[in-house]
Amino acid sequence: MRYLPLTQPDREAMLSVIGASSIDDLFVDVPAEARLDGPIRDLPMHASELAVERHMTALARKNLSAGEAPFFLGCGAYRHHVPASVDHLIQRGEFLTAYTPYQPEIAQGTLQMLFEFQTQVARLLGTDVANASMYDGSTACWEAIGMARRITKRAKAVLSGGLHPHYVSVAKTMAKYTGDSLDTSPPVLTADTDIDALIASIDDDTSCVVVQYPDILGRVADLQPLADACHAKKALLIAVVTEPVALGALKSPGEMDADIVVGEGQSIGVGLQFGGPYVGLMGCKDKYIRQMPGRFCGETVDAEGKRGFVLTLSTREQHIRREKATSNICTNSGLCALAFSIHMTLLGEAGLRALAATNHAQAVSAAERLAQVPGVELVNDSFFNEFTLKLSQEARPVVRALADKGILAGVSLGRLYPGEDALANGLVVAVTETTTQEDVETLASALQEALA
Template sequence: MRYLPLTDTDRTAMLATIGAASIDDLFADVPEAARLDGPIHGLPNHASELSVERHMAALARQNTVAGDVPFFLGCGAYRHHVPASVDHLIQRGEYLTAYTPYQPEIAQGTLQMLFEFQSQVARLLGTDVANASMYDGSTACWEAIGMARRITRRSKAILSSGLHPHYVSVANTMAKYTGDTLETSLPTLAADTDIDALIAAIDDDTSCVVVQYPDILGRIADLTPLADVCHAKKALLIAVVTEPVALGAITSPGEMDADIVVGEGQSIGVGLQFGGPYVGLFGCKEKYVRQMPGRLCGETVDADGKRGFVLTLSTREQHIRREKATSNICTNSGLCALAFSIHMTLLGEAGLRGLAELNHAGASAAADRLAQVPGVELVTPVFFNEFTLKLPREARPIVRELADRGILAGVSLGRLYPGEDALENGLVVAVTETTTAEDLETLATALQEVLA
């Protein structure tokens, strides 16, 4: 809750200073139709702090809590166990900031953490360099498309049908103002990815190809042939990773010669949090580093020869001339990046690989069990911790009925692609180390009852 300490006299003086007659004058640019003409209906004009806390707590109790019910949701946001030590350490004074440190002489702890974060992300994604994070995976994806335009001086991007539709939506919104042409299509409920179609679509006007790995249906493809054709046509390959835990088990996109690798880091160290804040990952080949948006922390020595850390590159309009900036939204999510880095440090390479093995083993068992339910077909035979099922009828009402039974069964493709009849029977199921055998059996039994 906000605490507003200003008196009427304070507000009047502030308005007079800026030359406004009333607070309403500050909203003159907002269309009148979008403004409230009075109090919000049904809400009291004021209430005590205690009564507001009680009311909000009562509303919160209506939520379905992930840890209290079987949970199989994924599609870009994943429920993993976050050690209690992560929350403890991010609150230490030498680290605690939600944003970027501007004074290196008093922010060495945060800067060193960001330097370590960059090292971890670069190794995870298989890239030469990584920046100090971005807002989230979807905006990082768009920034990569813009970066490809600057490098290739072309403006046609080919987006895989397996790219998350929310990422596609963000890219389409931004492209309205940049002149980029985005080509994409819808996925099909089939085991094969669209790699061959992407290869066939690349021409001399293509700036980049954007492919998700694993894709929205959980499918995993070898990106090497796609990278080879992209480079033959002088286009860039951009890989999007929404589940970084997968890179503990499968080859990283950088190792398959992707030029830019972006992703969402939420599943390592950052809870679901009702959709945010999250943390965007961004890495690329070293030769493109000066076109990379965001900030880059570097290691140096001070006047006494002692090791120190600084912001090396800040290619943002806040720091340099607007026309030279790579982006004006390329901040970094400092607190979430810190949580990511702490969790990665606690895991280490062996721990991450072990976590990935747990996820894959659990998902494999779940796929086998759910495919035994009459009428259910497994669409994706090769996957990491997320796979797609084809149900005998529309998945969306089935998901709703299972939710009413206290089971969060997955994400229906009808929700992601409304109005697309060919996809409405698809159900994307995610399994992590937090999923128990009892959870799986509960889902399988309930699904069979609902479909009967």
């Protein structure tokens, strides 16, 4: 196919139809300081392929990868061991190039994989049903809020202070265009969650309460009282899980009567990948299935009575009138969903529970060791594989100093909540099966030196 660019008369005709005097009018929402007024400065206009490869390789060497240093980063993206077989299988040609399976008669393998993915997610989250995946955890969280609005016909969502601030930011961005009111606040650096405050904030205008489990500080709470309080006011409880491995050890949100459960599936089968692509998880009670975004894969039988799979309940913009759509989710992170499903299949229930137990045991050991460092206080009295430390000084420069020494010490709350002085000394530390005792000792020694 030849590429035929538009002519100047073509451009002028298009601009005239939309009422713009020039192409620049289309970019007025972009701040002037962010717009280029010419070619990028200091960038050569051309270079040989060999020169570009050498330059990019030199830049890549400046990165410190997760496997090359003591690694304690978490807060929604976790380093776990992914078996080599996962990557091998997802790169098979029939999977690597597969997209939305519109023709079931020639996409039975893809549809079966998505059906099994849905089954695994529903069992993991403790929900009646799950859809065929979302973009990622943050957008799944927003979609759940929108879903609650459609179900309750209310537009006030109460967001826990323990909800990841990036998820809150996505929700705020989307709420600008839907009219939803979001009741938000930062977390408090204590062992107690804000469950009681959330219960007190529910009123007759509340569509849903959104709570993270475990929350951004790693704290674990019983969600049943919150679910009961929501239902007493005819509101919905939305639970957000950013570390799905935790559900190998903890009671699932669905078992505690959460109406909608969403999460980030990256921990299972998907590497850190510089922040993406990831895979969103979403499940709900059966009675709300027709308000779920995205699509579902269903099991049926063909004309000969043989087992088969189909795409069903696809109330997306691509399939029906826009005003009737439940979302504009236009893909399903299919390859990442496949990686999740393969890894989960390799683990099985016993393997997932064993992995969760290992994560928790190593986190407990690390928390006890780090709490012995002068100037370090353990905030949590409950956690899975992630906990918060309160340092005797601001955590952000400490994290930077340790990173310069090749130690990725954790995520400073000052980075997540700039301007919140009460959180500035907080440091969130994640420990997984990939963390060694030597890593913990290295971090403890470095912290002791930095805080001296």
